[in-house]
Amino acid sequence: MAQWKICSTCKRPLDYEQKYWVCSVSTCNRKRTGLYFCSVPCWDAHVPEARHRDAWAEERKAPTAAEWQKLREAEEREGDAPAELDEVPRRRIVSSGEGDDLPKEVLVVVSKVKAYVRARSGMNTSDSVTGVLSEHLRKLCNEAIRNAARDGRKTVLDRDFEPLV
Numbered sequence: 133m134a135q136w137k138i139c140s141t142c143k144r145p146l147d148y149e150q151k152y153w154v155c156s157v158s159t160c161n162r163k164r165t166g167l168y169f170c171s172v173p174c175w176d177a178h179v180p181e182a183r184h185r186d187a188w189a190e191e192r193k194a195p196t197a198a199e200w201q202k203l204r205e206a207e208e209r210e211g212d213a214p215a216e217l218d219e220v221p222r223r224r225i226v227s228s229g230e231g232d233d234l235p236k237e238v239l240v241v242v243s244k245v246k247a248y249v250r251a252r253s254g255m256n257t258s259d260s261v262t263g264v265l266s267e268h269l270r271k272l273c274n275e276a277i278r279n280a281a282r283d284g285r286k287t288v289l290d291r292d293f294e295p296l297v
């Protein structure tokens with residue numbers, strides 16, 4: 133095989149050891165979907181069609197022919213898909229400990245919270261409430277992540293939150 137893959141948009145060949153781009157959205161990187169782009173404009177052409185809310189092109193480098201052959205042989209032996217050579221694990225299961233490196237940003241829309249409280253009670257809302265709500269939301273998310281992991285899923289669903297509320 134003279135080429136490694138083909139561009140998902142323009143169908144030009146992607147050679148071994150060539151720079152290419154993938155979509156940051158996980159559904160575009162699944163084994164069956166496997167979208168590869170020869171350039172950022174080709175990736176950009178895919179975005180409106182895929183209707184992503186927030187996405188970017190991630191630069192990668194294609195393997196050498198020998199590396200690709202090794203991966204294919206390993207796949208045939210193990211019956212598993214080849215892992216990308218330069219792929220970094222992107223999923224993170226939060227352990228029972230709190231991570232200091234996790235973002236501590238506000239997770240709620242302040243104006244919506246204030247509008248709800250005012251409509252419900254006629255009261256004002258202090259700015260310090262958003263920090264407390266965000267921390268509570270982080271704890272709920274951590275528990276939902278654990279529930280999804282316990283079920284062997286990589287997607288947090290609404291049912292992971294239901295026992296918590």
